Amino acid sequence: MTEQDLFYLLALLRVEGVGDIMAKKLLANFGNAENIFKAKNSQIAAVDGVGAVLLKNLKDKTVFEKASQELKFIEQNNIRTSFFQEENYPERLKHCIDSPVLIFSAGNINLHNNRIISIVGTRQITSYGIEFCRNLIEDLAPLNPVIVSGFAYGVDIVAHQLAMENDLQTIGVLAHGLNQIYPKAHKKYMAKMEENGGFITEFWSSTNPDKENFVRRNRIVAGMSEATIVIESADRGGSLITANIANDYNRDVFAVPGRVTDKYSQGCNQLIKTQKANVLTSAADLVYMLNWDIKSEIKPVQKQLFVDLEPDEQKIYDFLLKNGKELLDIIALQCELPIYKISGMLLNMELKGVIRPLPGKLFEAI
Structure with a gap:
């Protein structure tokens, strides 16, 4: 332009x-x-x-x-602009009828990556939420996804930090102009984010972080991503708005389940209950539901390297080698391992190249 x-x-x-x-x-x-x-x-x-x-x-x-x-x-200020008809505009956002005509960005953003996911949730993140977010991003890191969030307190900033710790590109979508940062306490993260990622906004430099801007911001978070993940949420809040927008855009939504008595699991449980979100218990769920093909990116592990498998992973591999392709539930039952534990192990084994997922939640040894 x-x-x-x-x-x-x-x-x-x-x-x-x-x-x-x-x-x-x-x-x-x-x-x-x-x-x-x-x-x-x-x-x-x-x-x-x-x-x-x-x-x-x-x-x-x-x-x-x-x-x-x-x-x-x-x-x-060396601000980059992206017009909705240009190549440098987020591809998925182009297909949203109410997407911004023009967005402004700062940093070193590269959107030529099909694996773009948004991670959102409460500003009052708990230790459970932090641990889940950490495990999720660490397990997804070999697949090199772009992590998008809103740079706010709680889940947002935790997701950005963990993305940076794992050398992943991360993008903060702002509810104000690029002449300022909100919250001010997060200014210390700006330079590192801009090294490999950065910030996007539709708002002009004169725009302050007013309440109504956060709702508008959420449609960009949902629209530019392949999937939106809600880590923790009370029964109302911005992350639920983002999830609903993602549903309206026909995007995949995932929610982390929690105890019914936990305040910051109520929103996630409700999304799952009303079938507005898929249950997310591990990175393997996300990889499977989004049909991310990782086989071509991972070098097969040779037979002599199987000693690198953990004991339980070796048990799973031996079972699949003997019985052929099997359902996740059957693998868990026959190997005497709990589902919540086996999901993570299956993803690790996929990344090691010793098994591969098949449609219908089937797995087979390579």
Whole structure:
């Protein structure tokens, strides 16, 4: 996008009454933002949804002043812009009808990775949530997913930190402009995040982290990802909004179950109960449900290296070698191992290249 195209697009987005959906309609009809401002009233009025008020607002010259100020901020601070029709725009977000026309980013973001997942949850994360999040990200690390979250307290910042600890790209989706950071306590994480990842927002530099912006932010978190994972949540909150948006976008949603008496498991349990989320007990659940093909990325383990298997893993391998492909439940029963434990072991064995998953929750030895 040229500087001139960006200037007129910024001006269009500053017109009162022009939201993302209307902007896309106008751009589809006129090709670019400059043509919209130069079009006759009769031509603009022919666009579905355009009324007298919007026609009047399109004549407001102050939008060019605001666009010029924002363009100056973008250039002076090396901010990257992504137009919804450009290649550098998040691919999955393009398919969301209400996705932002333009997003701003800072850092070293690379979205040419199909495995993008969002991890969200309560700001009051418990030790149970932290431990689950740690195990999940560590187990997924060999598959190199991008971890997206909202850079808030609790689950968000834990997910970002663990992603960085495992050398994974992580992206914080902000509810304000890139001239500030919220919460201020998280400023210390910015530099490291920008080394391999960074920040995305649809909000201009003049925008503060107002309450309503967080709900708008959540649709980007849900829309740019293949799946949304809710680690912990009370019976209401932003993470449940994100999960519902993800469902509306026909994305996979996962929730970590917890005890019915635990306050911060109520939201997750409700998502599972109402069939708005899949149960997530380990990384293996996610790999299986998303049908991530890891066979081509992992070198097969030669026979003489089987001594590297843990005793229980060796038991599973010997069983599958003797009996052929089997269901997870049967493996657990015959090997006398609990389901919650065997799921993690099966993923580790997949990563070692000694077994492979099959449709229908079947596994077989390689």
